[in-house]
Amino acid sequence: MIDKKIFKQFIFNELEENIYFIDLQLFAKPEDEGRTEEPSVYKQRKAREEGKVARSQELISSLVLIAAFITIWLTGEFIMNHSKNLFKSTFSKMDMPFTPGNVGHFLTNAIWELFYIISPILLVSVFIAFISNVLQVGFMFTTKSMKMDFKKISFTANKMFSKIFFSRQTMVNLLKSVLKVGIVVFVAYLIFNWKKGEVINSINMDISLAFSTLTKVSFYIGGMSCFIFLVLSIPDYYYQKIEHKETLKMSRHEVKEERKDTEGDPYVKQRLRERQRELMSRRMMDEVPKADVVITNPTHFAIAIKYDSDSMIAPIVVAKGQGYIALKIKEIAITHKVHLVENKPLAQSLYSAVEIGDQIPEEFYQAIAEILAFVIRAKESIKG
Numbered sequence: 540m541i542d543k544k545i546f547k548q549f550i551f552n553e554l555e556e557n558i559y560f561i562d563l564q565l566f567a568k569p570e571d572e573g574r575t576e577e578p579s580v581y582k583q584r585k586a587r588e589e590g591k592v593a594r595s596q597e598l599i600s601s602l603v604l605i606a607a608f609i610t611i612w613l614t615g616e617f618i619m620n621h622s623k624n625l626f627k628s629t630f631s632k633m634d635m636p637f638t639p640g641n642v643g644h645f646l647t648n649a650i651w652e653l654f655y656i657i658s659p660i661l662l663v664s665v666f667i668a669f670i671s672n673v674l675q676v677g678f679m680f681t682t683k684s685m686k687m688d689f690k691k692i693s694f695t696a697n698k699m700f701s702k703i704f705f706s707r708q709t710m711v712n713l714l715k716s717v718l719k720v721g722i723v724v725f726v727a728y729l730i731f732n733w734k735k736g737e738v739i740n741s742i743n744m745d746i747s748l749a750f751s752t753l754t755k756v757s758f759y760i761g762g763m764s765c766f767i768f769l770v771l772s773i774p775d776y777y778y779q780k781i782e783h784k785e786t787l788k789m790s791r792h793e794v795k796e797e798r799k800d801t802e803g804d805p806y807v808k809q810r811l812r813e814r815q816r817e818l819m820s821r822r823m824m825d826e827v828p829k830a831d832v833v834i835t836n837p838t839h840f841a842i843a844i845k846y847d848s849d850s851m852i853a854p855i856v857v858a859k860g861q862g863y864i865a866l867k868i869k870e871i872a873i874t875h876k877v878h879l880v881e882n883k884p885l886a887q888s889l890y891s892a893v894e895i896g897d898q899i900p901e902e903f904y905q906a907i908a909e910i911l912a913f914v915i916r917a918k919e920s921i922k923g
Contacts, residue, residue, distance in 0.1 A: 576794050578787035586787055592676040593783035595776035597715065599671045601769040606667040607660050608761055614659050621656045625649065675776070715775070722771075723764050730759045820864065823895060826857040827868055828875035832914045835879055840886040841865035843872065844899070846911055853898040854907055859890055878914045882906075 578586075586592070611618065629649065731738060734756050741749040789797070827833070830843035831854075840861055846854035860868050872879055885906050892900060899907050 574788040576789045593780040597775045598772035823858040827871040833872040836886045841868040
């Protein structure tokens with residue numbers, strides 16, 4: 540005999556393997572997934588390029604339906620006349636020989652006549668659909684949203700079932716569909732209750748009058764429903780904007796990764812800055828031998844100055860440095876026999892006030908002139 544507990548456990552295991560579990564993460568908010576940061580401009584632009592924009596399909600449908608009803612109302616006589624002609628031509632050709640050629644010719648004429656009848660409605664509907672899209676998201680054209688992405692396809696029955704039937708967007712669309720059906724039924728009930736006398740009496744009317752009466756009732760129902768749909772589509776439009784923004788929210792990790800992609804890796808940027816400083820320092824050191832004098836602190840600062848009375852208005856700073864760089868400037872100056880002059884206040888002031896390649900400001904003219912005059916006299920005494 541099989542123990543009852545073992546048998547019950549066996550049944551439970553079998554059922555557990557075949558049951559469809561609903562992934563509650565499908566209903567999760569961005570905050571629940573760690574996506575707490577507002578979407579960046581870059582992500583919004585990228586989403587737009589991929590066709591992911593905030594758009595209310597309910598607003599588009601409402602405007603298209605209203606435009607179609609108005610077009611039918613304005614072109615009613617045109618539609619009726621051509622419909623009568625289509626029926627007349629159809630029934631007048633019933634006694635023609637049933638051959639492939641006759642049937643093909645008959646169907647071709649009928650299709651073109653139907654297209655001619657409904658063409659105003661089609662043209663207006665397409666135009667209104669285009670305009671309503673442009674008003675919501677602006678003019679844009681992309682084919683990225685039509686590309687097949689196999690990564691989004693799940694071959695697990697559990698996940699496919701959950702995503703199709705239990706996603707938040709699916710539930711919202713289901714509620715909107717139920718609401719629309721309820722509105723149409725309720726409006727139809729009210730209109731029929733209001734016009735029930737005319738609808739009942741249409742049985743005793745001739746065909747044209749009965750058709751006209753039923754058409755008016757249908758227009759009442761359609762027009763009122765479309766107006767209610769349009770009113771309800773306005774909050775849906777704002778809901779879609781909020782929902783779209785929520786779907787674009789980013790986690791802090793995504794923000795960091797995007798910053799790396801758009802602005803560059805901070806480590807790489809630091810290395811580039813270091814490399815630029817190295818190149819600048821190397822070029823600066825190449826200019827030290829060409830200097831006339833190096834003013835020192837004596838150990839903390841070093842500023843190399845060059846002056847050519849024929850080509851320069853005022854002396855310029857060709858190199859400057861602090862700490863280790865100052866020591867290197869002094870070493871190069873000594874190697875190439877460039878004069879060193881110790882002047883602590885002047886060295887500190889020049890280091891703070893003048894950049895490499897700039898002219899000496901006027902307030903330093905007197906002090907620099909005295910130093911250059913001293914250097915020139917020292918050079919002449921050595922030569923003499």
